[in-house]
Amino acid sequence: MSEAEAVAEENPYERYRYLRREQPVFQEDPTGPWTVARHADVMLALRDQNTFSSDVSLRPAEEKLIRPSMLFSDPPVHNRLRKLVSYAFKPGFVENQRDLITARCEDLVIAMSQQKEVDLVDALAAPLPVTVIAEMLGVAGGDMRQFKAWSDKIFSNIADLLFAQPSAEVDKARIEMDDYFLERIANLRRRPEDNLLSRLVETETDVGKLTDQELLSFCGLLLIAGNETTTGLITASVRVFDEMPETFLQVKQRPELIPTFVEEALRYYSPFSATIRRTTCATELGGQQIPQGALVVLLIASANRDESVFDRPDEFVIDRQPNPHVAFGFGIHNCLGAHLARLEGQIAIASMVKHLSAIRLAPGEVPAPGQLGGPSHLRVSIEKV
């Protein structure tokens, strides 16, 4: 590997800068996907769902018909699903989860603060979103461990989920998790409860109700879309604390900075670093001709450092406003869980600054990029208050 390639691997932002300047819409290999690096072009593609389809999965057509996924479907299927589940994700409902999230977060951060060095992902960044989603879905205490094991197995690789044949082990976990939720759904139809899954079961609008298969698909989507991304937001925040220790003191002294800190962390180390589309017809983007049926990778993390949109794009500006990042996407597929993710991120930071006097990467720790852009492990050194 050349020195330049090694730098790019360690710091993808160098490569993104090069792409924005020299090859903003680029196909490295004639059979491979196109990449889109500039903010304006990423926005154009996200806005134009007729040309840039989200139906990228190579799963069998029959499976997609019976169990459509909101994230990987186009209108009119997408409209129907989004309308039905949006009801459950209204800001008011999410805001009602504040106490639950705070309680889980405090437990995890207090446990973490008892140690001098921990893996941040294992201790806080991964368990917080999984537990919150599981509790919102009404997964009861004893089932939580099993639920986590299934979700780790099934959703460990988003690319495999879309393009590969699942292994026997993944299939087994998927069947077990489906059976578990089918039984829960049947029970909720008889005896509704006060949780997200029950609301989804009951919701009825002019487009009807969600079927059992659609409900199963949505439970799965919450795990794919909501877990690793929120984990990435928490690890991103701690990387910022490590690189710029003054930011930790600033949010400790002025907690009113936490919301803009979180927005800037979403921009600076975008946890959902890229998304994908397939062209439905030949089209032009950024001066390049893209043929019909091509896969197009929209580099969200690059768009969020675009010098034509952000002043001092490679600086972390704790109170940056406005901050037109696309970390939560844009257009019809914009993140349904954005309120929840922001709330979890803000609470996690509030808890860390309350219980810790410092948090740094452990000596020698280098964050390795994970599936969607966040590291899968991050050893940190901690000083308790």
Ligand code: HEM
């Ligand atoms: C920091 C955390 C998060 C980030 C950065 C993030 C980012 C994104 C992005 C970029 C998209 C659009 C993808 C595309 O257009 O292809 C998306 C969609 C989605 N997100 Fe999030 N997400 C986060 C957390 C969550 C959470 C916590 C949930 C739910 C519990 C969630 C649920 C969804 C769903 C259901 C969609 C699909 C929406 C649709 O297709 O209409 N996300 N997210």
